[in-house]
Amino acid sequence: MRDEQEVNAALERYSDTVRRVCMIYLKNYADTEDIFQTVFLKYVLSSVSFESPEHEKAWLIRVTINACKDLRKSFFFNRRVSLDEVVEQAAEVPPDYTEVLEAVLSLPQKYRDVIYLHYYEEYTAEQIGRILGKNTNTVYTNLARAREMLKEKLGGDAYE
Amino acid sequence: MNKIRETFDAIHAEETLVESTRAFLDANAGHAKRKRMPAPARLLPAAACLFLVAAGGYQYCFAATSVISIDINPSFELGVNRYDRVVFVKEYNDDGYAYANSLNLRFLGYEEALEEILASEEMKAYLSEDEWLTITVIRSEEEQGERILSNVEHCVEGHGNTSCHAVELHDVEGAHAEGLSYGKYSVLLELQKLNPEITAGDIQGMSMCEIQNLIQDLSGESSENCQEDEGGTHGEHGHEHGHGEKRHGE
Numbered sequence: 001m002r003d004e005q006e007v008n009a010a011l012e013r014y015s016d017t018v019r020r021v022c023m024i025y026l027k028n029y030a031d032t033e034d035i036f037q038t039v040f041l042k043y044v045l046s047s048v049s050f051e052s053p054e055h056e057k058a059w060l061i062r063v064t065i066n067a068c069k070d071l072r073k074s075f076f077f078n079r080r081v082s083l084d085e086v087v088e089q090a091a092e093v094p095p096d097y098t099e100v101l102e103a104v105l106s107l108p109q110k111y112r113d114v115i116y117l118h119y120y121e122e123y124t125a126e127q128i129g130r131i132l133g134k135n136t137n138t139v140y141t142n143l144a145r146a147r148e149m150l151k152e153k154l155g156g157d158a159y160e
Numbered sequence: 161m162n163k164i165r166e167t168f169d170a171i172h173a174e175e176t177l178v179e180s181t182r183a184f185l186d187a188n189a190g191h192a193k194r195k196r197m198p199a200p201a202r203l204l205p206a207a208a209c210l211f212l213v214a215a216g217g218y219q220y221c222f223a224a225t226s227v228i229s230i231d232i233n234p235s236f237e238l239g240v241n242r243y244d245r246v247v248f249v250k251e252y253n254d255d256g257y258a259y260a261n262s263l264n265l266r267f268l269g270y271e272e273a274l275e276e277i278l279a280s281e282e283m284k285a286y287l288s289e290d291e292w293l294t295i296t297v298i299r300s301e302e303e304q305g306e307r308i309l310s311n312v313e314h315c316v317e318g319h320g321n322t323s324c325h326a327v328e329l330h331d332v333e334g335a336h337a338e339g340l341s342y343g344k345y346s347v348l349l350e351l352q353k354l355n356p357e358i359t360a361g362d363i364q365g366m367s368m369c370e371i372q373n374l375i376q377d378l379s380g381e382s383s384e385n386c387q388e389d390e391g392g393t394h395g396e397h398g399h400e401h402g403h404g405e406k407r408h409g410e
Contacts, residue, residue, distance in 0.1 A: 104167070119164040
């Protein structure tokens with residue numbers, strides 16, 4: 001179990017990361033708030049000792065993804081919302097980036113997370129496989145398909 | 161790539177979100193901030209346990225306070241006591257019986273038990289056949305349940321084709337009356353939202369991968385677990401561990 005100082009440091013370091021993962025999985029702010037609290041409570045209660053900041057970050061990403069998937073399983077079938085609402089919940093995104101964000105968030109879920117983990121967090125396919133519990137080859141396939149879909153939607157070099 | 165990076169860079173956790181989380185943790189995790197007890201004090205629970213056993217408090221030490229449901233095609237549960245030890249192993253199908261009896265899990269710490277399960281040749285064989293392992297933590301004591309889930313997630317890190325979840329005991333308490341493990345029953349509840357006519361008997365002999373594919377067929381949504389691969393659909397191939405059980409599609 002972790003003390004207050006560790007938890008405050010984690011909130012400082014990883015809040016943005018957890019927020020971004022929530023954004024690619026969830027559809028409204030209330031769910032994001034629930035998951036945010038769940039993830040950091042797990043962090044407080046966890047006795048896992050991290051070998052490095054990278055290990056700690058990967059653990060938090062994995063826990064966030066699992067918590068989001070659990071929530072989606074519970075409510076997925078009766079809480080559909082429009083893409084506009086999904087983009088709106090990603091508050092304070094400058095208009096210049098709305099198009100890219102919309103394009104990413106309109107992808108099927110299995111493509112969104114690999115795009116985020118690969119292009120933003122810069123994980124390899126093997127590392128993504130470990131985080132998501134998927135085969136490396138499946139990650140490669142999903143990345144390739146996601147790239148094609150983004151190319152269709154955006155053109156240009158956003159996906160290169 | 162630059163545009164994607166810049167877009168995600170522009171997303172930050174709102175200050176109100178961080179503050180509300182901080183307040184939530186203060187209110188709910190205060191008990192977790194206790195200082196570590198000195199070594200002699202840490203022995204007190206064990207000493208207390210011995211005393212209680214001697215005084216007829218067997219139930220206190222050997223009652224499960226959380227359950228971990230392991231479902232792939234073998235389906236069985238580990239009962240975990242308040243000291244994080246496995247106090248029972250209960251099987252819910254023939255494969256589960258054969259598999260659980262090939263391991264000696266009772267009285268191991270639950271993390272050690274899970275490591276033994278994941279390291280077993282039979283489990284490796286299942287996972288290499290693209291079956292899907294679902295580990296469900298059933299919470300009856302909230303703090304222990306959260307901690308177990310967190311440690312289970314850590315245990316399965318690096319193992320493909322696995323997922324971990326937590327459910328509340330009161331949501332799945334009908335499981336055993338239907339002859340299913342808690343984990344499989346929680347999936348049955350999801351299935352029944354899509355087709356209320358599906359019964360426990362329909363899924364009893366199905367692997368988790370086959371059930372995921374059924375959910376996919378009924379919902380029209382792509383499965384996040386048993387995905388289609390280039391070489392075909394997982395879960396449609398029977399494997400050698402079936403012991404004659406009826407399978408979906410047979």
